[in-house]
Amino acid sequence: MDKTKSHGAELKKELEVLISKIDALEASTTDREKKSLIGILKALTENQKHFVDESEHLRKALDLLTIQIFKMDQAK
Numbered sequence: 001m002d003k004t005k006s007h008g009a010e011l012k013k014e015l016e017v018l019i020s021k022i023d024a025l026e027a028s029t030t031d032r033e034k035k036s037l038i039g040i041l042k043a044l045t046e047n048q049k050h051f052v053d054e055s056e057h058l059r060k061a062l063d064l065l066t067i068q069i070f071k072m073d074q075a076k
Helices: 008-028 032-075
Strands: none
Touching: 008 032
């Protein structure tokens, strides 16, 4: 596994596909109970996508912080 490669883009794409499938299920069902369950699935999937976005931001921030620490260490 390549440590420098971000897997967030791949995961976000998979989650987008999953959200599309959930939307199709929601559109095709007429049962209220199923629609409620599908709504929960959609919310969980969208929250997972948001979590991936936030993880990517955190990773970038840690990378920048690490670079600054090394620059300060080399300046001494």
